[in-house]
Amino acid sequence: MSLVNETGLSDLSFIVRQATIDPPSMATTVDGIVASFALSDVAIGDAVLAIPPYDTVNIMYTCTPVSNGVADLNFYNAGTGTTNLASGTWTFIILKTAAR
Numbered sequence: 001m002s003l004v005n006e007t008g009l010s011d012l013s014f015i016v017r018q019a020t021i022d023p024p025s026m027a028t029t030v031d032g033i034v035a036s037f038a039l040s041d042v043a044i045g046d047a048v049l050a051i052p053p054y055d056t057v058n059i060m061y062t063c064t065p066v067s068n069g070v071a072d073l074n075f076y077n078a079g080t081g082t083t084n085l086a087s088g089t090w091t092f093i094i095l096k097t098a099a100r
Helices: 003-007
Strands: 012-021 031-038 047-051 059-067 070-077 088-097
Touching: 012 031, 047 059
Parallel strands: none
Antiparallel strands: 012 088, 031 070, 047 088, 059 070
């Protein structure tokens, strides 16, 4: 099933927001989190695509809504050394469906 055939593009809305994020320093195979940062218009059940303002090297990341207007950004260092990403303005694309 494709999303377009199931709900139609008219049932989707995309909202773009930005937030300043300062990721923690992470040793190899260590998780990090920027917990509970303000992200306008996000809600439980939304899908969020996080777009960093720089190369994240070997850092993997996911963004999860935790309540209305609040999200967590989780990091994992898959590299072979400590990585400390700079503070920067990240872009977030929030996907909402009319079904919610």
